[in-house]
Amino acid sequence: MLLSIICEFFIFMNGAVDLIKEIEKGQFLLILLEEEACMDKIAEIAKSMARTEKKLCYVCLSKPYMDVANDLRNRGIDVKKSHFIDVLSSHYGKRRPTDNCTFLDSPTDLADIRVAISNAIKEKKCSVVVFDTISTMLIYQETSKIVRFTHDFLSEERERNKILYLVLKHDSIPVEESERLLSDLKMFADRTINFNKKSDI
Amino acid sequence: MVVDDEENLLELLEAVLEQAGFAVVTASDGKECLQKLKTVKPDLILLDMMMPGMSGREVCEKIRADPKTRDLKVAFLTVARFSETGKDTLKKMKVLDYITKPFDNDDLVRRVKKIVG
Numbered sequence: 001m002l003l004s005i006i007c008e009f010f011i012f013m014n015g016a017v018d019l020i021k022e023i024e025k026g027q028f029l030l031i032l033l034e035e036e037a038c039m040d041k042i043a044e045i046a047k048s049m050a051r052t053e054k055k056l057c058y059v060c061l062s063k064p065y066m067d068v069a070n071d072l073r074n075r076g077i078d079v080k081k082s083h084f085i086d087v088l089s090s091h092y093g094k095r096r097p098t099d100n101c102t103f104l105d106s107p108t109d110l111a112d113i114r115v116a117i118s119n120a121i122k123e124k125k126c127s128v129v130v131f132d133t134i135s136t137m138l139i140y141q142e143t144s145k146i147v148r149f150t151h152d153f154l155s156e157e158r159e160r161n162k163i164l165y166l167v168l169k170h171d172s173i174p175v176e177e178s179e180r181l182l183s184d185l186k187m188f189a190d191r192t193i194n195f196n197k198k199s200d201i
Numbered sequence: 202m203v204v205d206d207e208e209n210l211l212e213l214l215e216a217v218l219e220q221a222g223f224a225v226v227t228a229s230d231g232k233e234c235l236q237k238l239k240t241v242k243p244d245l246i247l248l249d250m251m252m253p254g255m256s257g258r259e260v261c262e263k264i265r266a267d268p269k270t271r272d273l274k275v276a277f278l279t280v281a282r283f284s285e286t287g288k289d290t291l292k293k294m295k296v297l298d299y300i301t302k303p304f305d306n307d308d309l310v311r312r313v314k315k316i317v318g
Contacts, residue, residue: 144251147256151281155280155282184258
């Protein structure tokens with residue numbers, strides 16, 4: 001296991017981990033990132049998706065849509081090519097309606113999030129779903145509920161050959177809770193890619 | 202021993218297995234399971250994978266970490282579809298089988314008999 005992670009890390013350092021290729025395989029990936037690397041990696045994915053004409057569904061769990069969209073715009077990415085699900089802005093009363101974002105009332109309603117993603121896949125034709133980040137859900141939900149949510153989501157979407165992609169990082173969550181979540185999610189994940197230099201997972 | 206947080210399912214499992222001739226101890230979560238294992242040594246633990254509190258994976262790890270329980274036979278009850286990585290983890294935890302929910306009663310009994318021997 002450790003050898004595998006070291007290998008992955010060095011492959012990454014050589015620029016050889018082709019995230020897009022992994023996503024193309026239609027797998028459920030767990031990506032471990034440091035906070036500062038998170039937006040770079042998401043921008044990289046968004047750029048590549050734009051080239052392949054695939055549409056990204058970005059679930060904003062850590063930052064509101066406006067912040068994420070501004071960040072991506074500053075990196076030269078056309079945010080109109082992605083669909084966003086924002087669970088934070090309404091909660092904090094900072095919602096500004098836009099065509100490419102679904103605003104949900106609360107970050108705690110997993111059923112609502114599930115329906116919004118389903119609609120993004122069906123109606124907006126999104127084929128890649130990015131959770132930024134699944135760890136952040138631990139602020140609102142207990143581990144077992146997130147695992148069940150993920151499992152139910154995967155059962156439905158993987159059957160339809162939809163491509164899934166989850167981002168997981170540790171920084172703002174107690175390490176123990178994050179490790180528990182990660183260990184359970186790994187039971188369903190096709191691959192875990194570790195970009196987190198500090199982690200020994 | 203059957204461990205599941207769904208009360209109705211737990212009752213059903215108990216009834217099906219008792220009808221097949223097994224003595225059944227039940228637990229509604231991982232904590233209760235570990236507590237009961239201090240006094241009971243079952244021939245098999247049927248463990249639900251997704252439970253509130255401790256997951257089946259965590260309970261199994263604790264069973265394996267305790268010298269008094271590490272050799273007990275464990276099988277998972279699950280609605281989960283495990284990935285290849287997940288199946289490898291099950292092997293490492295010496296999980297003998299995983300029975301998917303919903304299950305066929307006859308199939309369940311057959312598989313339990315096969316494991317218990």
